[in-house]
Amino acid sequence: MKNLLSMKDLTIDEISAILDRAAMLKRYGIRALPQKYMVSNLFFEPSTRTKMSFEVAERKLGLETIPFEANSSSAVKGETLYDTLRTLEEIGLDAVVIRHPEEGYYEDLVGKMNMAIINGGDGSGQHPTQSLLDLFTIKETLGGFKGLNVLIAGDISHSRVAKSNADALVKLGANVKFLCPPEWAGDFPSVSDWDEVIYTSDVVMLLRVQHERHDGKMRFTKEEYHEKYGLTVEREREMKPGSIIMHPAPVNRDVEIAGSLVECSRSMIYKQVENGVYIRAAILETILQKEELAWERSSRVHMF
Amino acid sequence: MKNLLSMKDLTIDEISAILDRAAMLKRYGIRALPQKYMVSNLFFEPSTRTKMSFEVAERKLGLETIPFEANSSSAVKGETLYDTLRTLEEIGLDAVVIRHPEEGYYEDLVGKMNMAIINGGDGSGQHPTQSLLDLFTIKETLGGFKGLNVLIAGDISHSRVAKSNADALVKLGANVKFLCPPEWAGDFPSVSDWDEVIYTSDVVMLLRVQHERHDGKMRFTKEEYHEKYGLTVEREREMKPGSIIMHPAPVNRDVEIAGSLVECSRSMIYKQVENGVYIRAAILETILQKEELAWERSSRVHMF
Amino acid sequence: MKNLLSMKDLTIDEISAILDRAAMLKRYGIRALPQKYMVSNLFFEPSTRTKMSFEVAERKLGLETIPFEANSSSAVKGETLYDTLRTLEEIGLDAVVIRHPEEGYYEDLVGKMNMAIINGGDGSGQHPTQSLLDLFTIKETLGGFKGLNVLIAGDISHSRVAKSNADALVKLGANVKFLCPPEWAGDFPSVSDWDEVIYTSDVVMLLRVQHERHDGKMRFTKEEYHEKYGLTVEREREMKPGSIIMHPAPVNRDVEIAGSLVECSRSMIYKQVENGVYIRAAILETILQKEELAWERSSRVHMF
Structure with missing residues (x-):
């Protein structure tokens, strides 16, 4: 899994793997990843719980969260979303969480960058x-x-x-x-x-x-x-x-x-609010660590 | 001390204990707490010095500070303050600092949650x-x-x-x-x-x-x-x-x-600005570590 | 170098030293400074790339970045920029990055405080x-x-x-x-x-x-x-x-x-975006560590 954009993209096995990993994290606690990663939460629409849930998950995983303020960003100077994201990629971010009012905003971005994208809600689309x-x-x-x-x-x-x-x-x-x-x-x-x-x-x-x-x-x-x-x-x-x-x-x-x-x-x-932190930590882990991820090997141990 | 809401709630002994602890921190430096805690500064009114003073104290104590933006929070979607705070509690915060335009905003909250509340100013009320x-x-x-x-x-x-x-x-x-x-x-x-x-x-x-x-x-x-x-x-x-x-x-x-x-x-x-950081660190320590706090035992050693 | 305000203040040797240091950081990676420093990015005008570039550089150097929001700051209560900065100095900041709409805003400040100032853009002035x-x-x-x-x-x-x-x-x-x-x-x-x-x-x-x-x-x-x-x-x-x-x-x-x-x-x-992080890290290092800086001794090793 490189990005998480829509539930439609996930197979039943991928869903199961995330749910199992979140159950492990809930049982044994979320621990810092061995490597340092940089992420940012790009919320172009108001949010308390989704944004803060990601912020908590990120800190528990030992990630560095770079603050982003949509109101004072270059988007107000007319920069395209693609250019904003390419900039963040060059600055050194490994992943971004995006909430954006435009349904399917990510369709123009997929496959054009190495930085991972986690969809935090797109208009009336997916979450x-x-x-x-x-x-x-x-x-x-x-x-x-x-x-x-x-x-x-x-x-x-x-x-x-x-x-x-x-x-x-x-x-x-x-x-x-x-x-x-x-x-x-x-x-x-x-x-x-x-x-x-x-x-x-x-x-x-x-x-x-x-x-x-x-x-x-x-x-x-x-x-x-x-x-x-x-x-x-x-x-x-x-x-x-x-x-x-x-x-x-x-x-x-x-x-x-x-x-x-x-x-x-x-x-x-x-x-649901409490569980959100475990789910988001499981997703961030999965996406940041990709294939080398140890827990994927042990994902046959189902927790439920 | 579970919360800090109003000076009226504090006994002379509690005031002395906080002042003594702040004097210790000023003399010997603020050190990271042995445990990781998560806090957030919820400022529903503008502030530079109170908010940044807390932010500095929090970092010196090794706390994780989860950012909160009042303008883009669920409060603008009509959520009650109680529901916002219950959410933050479930997300995993140990304490919040709140500045709010409504005098006595905390009266509806006290006793309903485990997360600690530190009053950073309520309307024309207390500070x-x-x-x-x-x-x-x-x-x-x-x-x-x-x-x-x-x-x-x-x-x-x-x-x-x-x-x-x-x-x-x-x-x-x-x-x-x-x-x-x-x-x-x-x-x-x-x-x-x-x-x-x-x-x-x-x-x-x-x-x-x-x-x-x-x-x-x-x-x-x-x-x-x-x-x-x-x-x-x-x-x-x-x-x-x-x-x-x-x-x-x-x-x-x-x-x-x-x-x-x-x-x-x-x-x-x-x-006063300089001293504010020591006072806030002393309060955060006291509230986060509660009874198990070592320095309370030694609080008879008055620094002044 | 105590502050970085304008290119006019820099000698050719100072420019070379910064470019050389940035080249070292690009080749060998940016590492955390041995000491903890506190900084803040005071952006009184919108910015994505300059602000986030500093934020990334700061985290790679292991600095603590204290958030500052111009819209909800005391500046809106009519405080002078000098008083805001003196406050931040007393709160414990070692350096601030400032972007401000007023050309030459820093002229009233220089020489009046110990906290270092890095100019992140002044009106139609310098950057x-x-x-x-x-x-x-x-x-x-x-x-x-x-x-x-x-x-x-x-x-x-x-x-x-x-x-x-x-x-x-x-x-x-x-x-x-x-x-x-x-x-x-x-x-x-x-x-x-x-x-x-x-x-x-x-x-x-x-x-x-x-x-x-x-x-x-x-x-x-x-x-x-x-x-x-x-x-x-x-x-x-x-x-x-x-x-x-x-x-x-x-x-x-x-x-x-x-x-x-x-x-x-x-x-x-x-x-340019990628290089910006190395340049800003080199500047922060230089300013925070001043004379005691080890790499200045070795700055004769030119990388280009």
């Missing part, structure tokens, strides 16, 4: 590290994916999480359904009635209502959305035993999920 | 690390607090420094007076004539005129303020022998203090 | 680290400076690169010519016809058209500028054998240079 931490959390909690009923509820068409996860979960043998207002379904077949899905879902994965992408043009209030498409306190009571609630966060409390459910016993929301 | 470095500088220069006459002059009602310091100084046995335009006194009894206080004060502590909190509604020009309420060159000549000038900075030269006095022999302004 | 990396790249590629024909083309009057480089190149024995629209020549004698210079130049050094400094008042379109003053594909074909193309970047593709030439075999553009 593979989020997807892998979601898979990790499902596997850790429910033991596997085959035959699981996964419901993804919310703003499907704008969500890179929905797309990344659906791709991967289906590949891994889960049944994925979508619930959302019809106008937010995009190309996905969806339902809009919780009664069709709440009793049978093993995983209820909620998506954030992205107010900032709708320009105030939503046809319902927050209260109406919560009542019709959110996970209310009443609906949670109908969930099957052992089923779990997930959300990529940040959460809009009392919109997509009742505020009182955020830290309920079914909720994996903060466990 | 305990500034207060402790002021106390340190007074004790270092004048030997103690009992019976000292301390004058605090300036924008009392908007100043977290005034409130933090008044609380602590009175507790430690000093006499505190205030000088300011009547409309800036808030609940404090104040004088507005320098002649009543200039001859007897051991410490003249000036506060910054916070133009940004007055929206241009000040009833005097800078020159008028300086003439009536500032420390002019003439007034400094009337100060008693051995008395000192303090200011939390940044300074408005020729407003609250004559520019030529900023680095005069009485002025402790840059000594 | 000595860029100049030194340009000299390094010329010497590395062409072997020296004596008798070289160097053409500097573009926005001369606004360019700190043009001024820094012209000063140094003439001092080192090169012939420097300028090509630009007459209104951009400032005090420099210039030509505006490529035919006068393209056949004889050993170095064609292009400057960025600084749209942001012209407020949209340019009298030609990008296409017109490219046609008349840019390095077109046709003009590159007329360049003499072995001659090189340079540009401080960021590049406006198809304005000052045809996009297809940015990575052509004559182009040193990305080599």
